[in-house]
Amino acid sequence: MVKFSIRALNIWFDAVHALKNVTMDITANEVLSIIGPANSGKTAFLRMLNRLNELSENFRMSGEVKLSRGNIKDMDTELLRKRVGMVFALPLPLPLSIFGNVAYGIKMHGIKNEKRQREIIKQALKQAYLWEEVKDRLDESAFKLSGGQQQRLCIARTLALKPDVILFDEPCSGLDPISTAKVEEAMLRLKTDYTIVLVTNNVKQAARVGDKTAFFLSGELVEIDKTDKIFTTPTDKRTDGYIRGKFG
Amino acid sequence: MRKFREFFIEKLILICGLAAIFFVVLIFLFLLKEGLSVFGTVSPLKFLLGKSWYPISEPAQLGILPLILGSLLVTLGAAAISIPIGVACAVYIAEIAPLKIKEVLKSGIELLAAIPSVVLGFIGMVTLVPWVKSMFHLPTGLTALSGSIMLAFMAMPTIVSIAEDALYSVPKSYKEGALALGATHWQAIYRVILPAASSGILAAVMLGIGRVIGETMAVMMITGNAAVIPQSILVPIRTLTATIAAEMGEAVVGSEHYFALFAVGIVLFVMSFAINVTADLFLHKKK
Ligand SMILES: Nc1ncnc2c1ncn2[C@@H]1O[C@H](COP(=O)(O)OP(=O)(O)OP(=O)(O)O)[C@@H](O)[C@H]1O
Numbered sequence: 035m036v037k038f039s040i041r042a043l044n045i046w047f048d049a050v051h052a053l054k055n056v057t058m059d060i061t062a063n064e065v066l067s068i069i070g071p072a073n074s075g076k077t078a079f080l081r082m083l084n085r086l087n088e089l090s091e092n093f094r095m096s097g098e099v100k101l102s103r104g105n106i107k108d109m110d111t112e113l114l115r116k117r118v119g120m121v122f123a124l125p126l127p128l129p130l131s132i133f134g135n136v137a138y139g140i141k142m143h144g145i146k147n148e149k150r151q152r153e154i155i156k157q158a159l160k161q162a163y164l165w166e167e168v169k170d171r172l173d174e175s176a177f178k179l180s181g182g183q184q185q186r187l188c189i190a191r192t193l194a195l196k197p198d199v200i201l202f203d204e205p206c207s208g209l210d211p212i213s214t215a216k217v218e219e220a221m222l223r224l225k226t227d228y229t230i231v232l233v234t235n236n237v238k239q240a241a242r243v244g245d246k247t248a249f250f251l252s253g254e255l256v257e258i259d260k261t262d263k264i265f266t267t268p269t270d271k272r273t274d275g276y277i278r279g280k281f282g
Numbered sequence: 283m284r285k286f287r288e289f290f291i292e293k294l295i296l297i298c299g300l301a302a303i304f305f306v307v308l309i310f311l312f313l314l315k316e317g318l319s320v321f322g323t324v325s326p327l328k329f330l331l332g333k334s335w336y337p338i339s340e341p342a343q344l345g346i347l348p349l350i351l352g353s354l355l356v357t358l359g360a361a362a363i364s365i366p367i368g369v370a371c372a373v374y375i376a377e378i379a380p381l382k383i384k385e386v387l388k389s390g391i392e393l394l395a396a397i398p399s400v401v402l403g404f405i406g407m408v409t410l411v412p413w414v415k416s417m418f419h420l421p422t423g424l425t426a427l428s429g430s431i432m433l434a435f436m437a438m439p440t441i442v443s444i445a446e447d448a449l450y451s452v453p454k455s456y457k458e459g460a461l462a463l464g465a466t467h468w469q470a471i472y473r474v475i476l477p478a479a480s481s482g483i484l485a486a487v488m489l490g491i492g493r494v495i496g497e498t499m500a501v502m503m504i505t506g507n508a509a510v511i512p513q514s515i516l517v518p519i520r521t522l523t524a525t526i527a528a529e530m531g532e533a534v535v536g537s538e539h540y541f542a543l544f545a546v547g548i549v550l551f552v553m554s555f556a557i558n559v560t561a562d563l564f565l566h567k568k569k
Pocket residue numbers: 047048050052070071072073074075076077078079090092235
């Protein structure tokens with residue numbers, strides 16, 4: 035089933051043509067990895083899916099993005115962003131307690147009952163593999179957690195909203211290998227219930243987690259295919275070069 | 283040669299620094315020495331809590347409670363007006379206003395800060411005072427309220443510009459994080475950006491109020507200068523600052539009155555010092 039369908043998408047920031055005529059589908063309940071060198075438009079693409087690009091005053095676009103058949107342009111941004119959660123490159127806890135961070139979103143979307151809140155928060159922290167580490171210190175400031183724990187907290191915060199899709203923008207770029215493994219494990223488990231789009235600079239990570247992989251280069255979508263296919267017999271020479279270059 | 287120059291410059295800077303500290307200490311000691319002498323004739327408690335200020339009657343009555351209450355009343359009034367408006371204005375400039383309006387507002391605020399306080403007092407006298415008088419059907423418009431409104435205008439530029447800085451330096455990522463969770467712009471401001479900037483905003487408020495407490499000329503011109511304990515905000519009052527400014531010229535050097543005015547200075551000094559230290563604490567907490 036197609037979750038996102040993207041047709042002839044172009045994005046500009048002033049004169050910078052950040053995405054060029056991108057057309058692709060994102061399948062539900064799969065992990066799509068997006069790889070590509072710096073400035074290839076990966077982040078811009080991700081931020082398109084939850085309309086976060088619109089925060090930049092110099093942003094313009096053409097083409098269309100549909101989420102389950104509805105054009106995202108016609109959706110309420112708050113509801114769209116609740117359905118399409120995002121985890122950023124740097125772990126970004128809000129200046130609140132651990133509990134407060136996860137509670138923030140659900141409170142905002144109108145869940146006032148405290149018992150209900152506690153249940154949702156516990157479940158979200160469990161899904162993000164963080165519960166055991168923080169269950170006795172929920173009222174401490176989120177900044178006291180390690181970088182890897184903070185990143186999983188951000189995942190939990192997104193999960194608490196029960197989104198359809200979760201966007202990850204290089205979620206492991208600042209993390210050590212063990213934290214990285216934990217985040218990857220969380221992502222693999224999550225795909226049964228969610229659709230996941232993972233932008234990563236780490237080609238091996240793309241290969242480990244992605245069902246499909248897309249390769250971006252200077253704003254163009256060069257190739258999108260099953261991860262196995264991309265990593266063994268890519269159609270485009272440039273994909274091959276990039277992957278080999280990275281493998282050394 | 284270069285070594286010598288280094289040495290020379292270093293020592294010069296050291297001397298300048300020491301001189302500055304030296305003069306501050308000197309001023310403070312002078313203030314203390316002159317001010318504390320008044321307590322030979324009145325007890326500190328009577329001085330601070332005495333209800334009447336008749337410095338030139340025989341015997342002189344040196345109670346500064348009316349002056350302290352006068353200062354507090356105008357200051358609180360000014361705070362009640364300037365804090366909500368100032369913070370709201372800072373939020374508008376930092377978060378909501380489009381680029382062009384933002385520039386206009388910022389220069390407007392700077393302009394407001396540049397108006398000398400006497401001028402502001404003068405304008406207040408011919409516009410605000412008659413307005414307050416007719417608005418509340420008072421015998422005179424020279425009231426604490428007029429003073430508060432005008433002082434609010436003086437505190438506002440400080441509050442707005444420092445609070446705006448504090449809001450602006452909240453990492454963009456907090457806002458994006460909140461928005462990505464489906465917060466509306468207002469929810470992000472209210473639940474994330476304001477709390478994150480809170481210590482800077484508090485410092486802004488403190489500095490704004492510090493400016494208000496020390497203000498003299500303008501308050502003297504429009505608050506009526508009646509040294510009585512105020513029963514409401516719609517009566518004339520007199521502040522600590524205005525008292526010193528108005529009476530220092532007439533007080534005989536070395537008289538009780540003269541020393542009492544210095545003691546008023548000490549009280550004022552302690553008040554603004556406390557406010558500045560509090561503001562500093564908040565600013566440093568932010569760092
Ligand atoms: N808000 C913005 N304003 C101006 N230009 C932007 C903005 N966001 C992105 N760009 C430009 O769009 C292009 C694509 O940027 P993008 O961040 O999507 O790259 P990326 O593939 O995510 O790179 P990286 O691997 O370094 O994160 C870049 O040239 C960048 O300078």
